[in-house]
Amino acid sequence: MKHIYLDNAATTPMSDEVVATMMDQMKNDFGNASSVHAFGRKARSVLDDARHVIAQSINANDDEIVFTAGGTESNNTAWMQTAIARKNLGRRIITTAIEHESIMKTAAWLGDNGYDIVYLPVNEQGEINMADLKAALTDDTILVSIMTGNNEVGSTMPIHEIGELLKDHQAWFHTDAVQAFGLLDIDVKRDHIDMLSTSAHKINGPKQMGFLYRRDGVSFPSFIKGGDQEDKRRAGTENIPAIAGFATAVKALTPAEKAHRQEKYAGFKQYVIDGLTKAQVDFELNGSLKSDNLQHVINLWIKGIPNDVTLTNLDLAGVAVSAGSACTAGSLDPSHVLVAMFGKDNPRVMQSIRLSFGRYTTTADLDAFIEAMAAMTARLQPQMAGRKGL
Numbered sequence: 001m002k003h004i005y006l007d008n009a010a011t012t013p014m015s016d017e018v019v020a021t022m023m024d025q026m027k028n029d030f031g032n033a034s035s036v037h038a039f040g041r042k043a044r045s046v047l048d049d050a051r052h053v054i055a056q057s058i059n060a061n062d063d064e065i066v067f068t069a070g071g072t073e074s075n076n077t078a079w080m081q082t083a084i085a086r087k088n089l090g091r092r093i094i095t096t097a098i099e100h101e102s103i104m105k106t107a108a109w110l111g112d113n114g115y116d117i118v119y120l121p122v123n124e125q126g127e128i129n130m131a132d133l134k135a136a137l138t139d140d141t142i143l144v145s146i147m148t149g150n151n152e153v154g155s156t157m158p159i160h161e162i163g164e165l166l167k168d169h170q171a172w173f174h175t176d177a178v179q180a181f182g183l184l185d186i187d188v189k190r191d192h193i194d195m196l197s198t199s200a201h202k203i204n205g206p207k208q209m210g211f212l213y214r215r216d217g218v219s220f221p222s223f224i225k226g227g228d229q230e231d232k233r234r235a236g237t238e239n240i241p242a243i244a245g246f247a248t249a250v251k252a253l254t255p256a257e258k259a260h261r262q263e264k265y266a267g268f269k270q271y272v273i274d275g276l277t278k279a280q281v282d283f284e285l286n287g288s289l290k291s292d293n294l295q296h297v298i299n300l301w302i303k304g305i306p307n308d309v310t311l312t313n314l315d316l317a318g319v320a321v322s323a324g325s326a327c328t329a330g331s332l333d334p335s336h337v338l339v340a341m342f343g344k345d346n347p348r349v350m351q352s353i354r355l356s357f358g359r360y361t362t363t364a365d366l367d368a369f370i371e372a373m374a375a376m377t378a379r380l381q382p383q384m385a386g387r388k389g390l
Contacts, residue, residue: 008358050247074197090140126155154297163192
């Protein structure tokens with residue numbers, strides 16, 4: 001049985017180019033970038049070159065890029081260190097109700113420890129209202145953290161408008177761009193972004209690798225204590241092979257390539273919707289088909305069938321999808337994103353699945369998904385409807 005992978009928002013397979021880069025680095029450039037001898041200097045050169053490539057991709061300065069172990073560390077660092085460094089300026093932090101778990105759990109912890117956390121609501125398309133942000137913004141707000149694009153439904157936020165609102169305010173503006181980095185045009189200067197988080201494994205790069213962009217002037221102590229690496233901003237010996245692999249993945253994402261992927265994935269979305277409709281599957285889209293959304297994510301309400309049943313049946317058919325964020329896989333709790341959009345009592349929150357496309361997704365993969373869904377729902381939806389009528 002051929003296995004079909006449609007869970008690229010959880011992670012992506014490393015590209016051949018990234019694997020080749022990392023293998024070369026592991027074999028030939030094993031030096032410590034902090035060492036002063038020739039081996040160390042060679043590693044330092046690789047590190048500096050990668051930092052330059054990555055900085056250019058978001059219109060940042062090289063020294064504004066801090067390499068981390070990924071999006072979770074970057075998000076935690078931005079939040080925790082801002083809260084500590086700026087607590088004398090205020091304790092209000094504004095975010096949204098649909099952020100990634102690495103934000104939500106950090107926010108909850110800070111809320112339990114004396115910080116005023118404001119969660120902006122979203123509409124049924126997964127979008128905030130700027131009027132809500134303006135109403136929540138106070139003189140003692142120290143951080144506004146709003147994701148660029150959502151990992152479960154693909155909705156995007158008005159990042160430029162938020163940056164314009166905050167550019168003369170004391171609050172630092174952080175955005176979790178983990179899902180958006182490989183698809184959208186990101187310019188930290190244009191959008192007045194103070195901090196930005198990414199993760200390499202979402203763009204066919206290695207796991208446990210990412211960066212935190214910190215605008216020049218955003219200053220706080222290193223989150224991880226130890227040596228003076230990353231200009232004293234993140235202790236620990238740099239993972240040169242992974243950093244080089246990350247840079248290789250970023251090089252592939254030219255503006256033209258990102259636009260091409262958005263267009264291709266939008267076509268995939270419509271292909272899935274048309275295919276399920278033709279197969280008479282009873283479903284609805286969660287979110288919207290707006291052109292500026294993250295097109296690699298599509299979230300579907302499969303009416304009447306619990307998402308764990310759908311996932312199990314698809315897995316048995318060789319098709320991998322998810323019920324939401326991989327970081328909450330195995331949890332019996334409903335998706336906090338769908339709860340925020342539709343309410344906790346809406347059947348969508350426990351009957352929805354997420355498909356996410358990637359570089360290697362084909363229409364044949366989508367055909368396999370549609371065929372499996374058609375067979376499953378033809379068997380189960382009448383049964384579920386009958387039980388509901390009893």
